[in-house]
Amino acid sequence: MAKRVGLYPGTFDPIHNGHTDIIGRAVKLVDRLVLGVAINTGKGPMFSLEERVAIVEAEAAALTGGAEIVVQPFEGLTMHFAREVGANVIVRGLRAVADFEFEFQMTAMNQQLDREIETVFLMADPRHQAIASKLVKEIVSLGGDVTKFVSPRVKEALLSKVGR
Secondary structure, eight states: OOOOEEEEEEOOTTOOHHHHHHHHHHTTTOSEEEEEEEOOGGGOOSSOHHHHHHHHHHHHHTOOSSSEEEEEEEOSOHHHHHHHTTOSEEEEEEOSHHHHHHHHHHHHHHHHHOTTSEEEEEEOOGGGTTOOHHHHHHHHHTTOOOTTTSOHHHHHHHHHHTTO
């Protein structure tokens, strides 16, 4: 039987509890899960690519599940990267209706690029529906506590980044 390979792409700037929840559930669906860390300099990331890859690797190492987890940076179209890593499914998390509208359009475009790669949506756990990396960065930058949103390791990296 062929291995089921999933790709969970994201900027992960920073990775938060919503991301790790999706990862923890996605590993139940595939044999190998590639966490694609998008270079995406257009978003103006707080952490460098190398820092994000290292943080995602550390967070992924703490997860348990049946699938092998690999962390790999990528640039360009997600569909090209999915083919490169042999993914037959792309995993996406949904938090709200706004996410669905964007993801629905993206999935339709991706199907035009490669009909062999499916997109699977996992609904965010209600405890994590409000979490967004952008908001986590804003909260920590303004002196707020992000303990509920990220792991202690990520919180420490964020505090270090903002000089606290």
